[in-house]
Amino acid sequence: MSGSADGFAVDLDVYQGPFDLLLGMLANRKLSLTEVSLAAITGEFLDYVRTLDFSQGLDQASAFLDVASVLVEAKSAALLPVEDESMRDQASMDALRERDLLFARLLQYRAFKQAGQDFRARLAANSGRYPHPGHLEPQLAHLLPDLVWTLKPEDLALLCANALVNAPASQVRLDQLHVPLVDLNKEADQVRQALLAQPGQPVAFADLVASSKGRAQVVARFLAVLIFFRQELIQYRQDGPYQPLYLRWVGPTQEPETALISEGDFA
Structure with missing residues (x-):
């Protein structure tokens, strides 16, 4: 077993390399699922998770459990005796397709997580910036004329009525076009x-x-x-x-x- 920043890798009798590549080989039938020891992979992964910090190890452990459950289902379908060999292959492929759907969900999760990290970085980069409200110096403020409000409520009502009367008509009548x-x-x-x-x-x-x-x-x-x-x-x-x-x-x-x-x- 080996672990690095790039992800979890396994060391088995039939395969040595990244865990994701192993899943790809199983999906493409380049490697038989019955030849892979899931117990050995699980043990190596537990040792790998212990070397990580708690938050990163928890995320990877959750993802591994989801993938491992699909592999267990696929291997069970491959090992159990069936009358029709095509049914076994179909069950295995159905399980692997479920794994592909799981990978798609994990990619979406990774995209949202990266977006959150990008937002966090941008907020941190701009945390030292503060708004600078403008103001008028006292020696200039007294030069402004005082606001004189001469309109009465009745005047405002008249302005509103004129605006409504002169509003564009919603329907044009024929008698407006010509006499x-x-x-x-x-x-x-x-x-x-x-x-x-x-x-x-x-x-x-x-x-x-x-x-x-x-x-x-x-x-x-x-x-x-x-x-x-x-x-x-x-x-x-x-x-x-x-x-x-x-x-x-x-x-x-x-x-x-x-x-x-x-x-x-x-x-």
């Missing part, structure tokens, strides 16, 4: 009233738009005619292309309770 040039419902009512003024008689479309004050009103009244036709409220007659268009109201004559045209008419 419509004409009111479509108003123009539709103009068309309806003109047709009702001559009940049962056809009215030329040119007469309906004669009082329009611009192209926008002409377009709005033509849209109203199309929607009325879709709603089956009017009938039309035109002898041919580019010929005069005549319209006649066939819908109800009483005043409507709702708007003549809604968004659903454009769906």
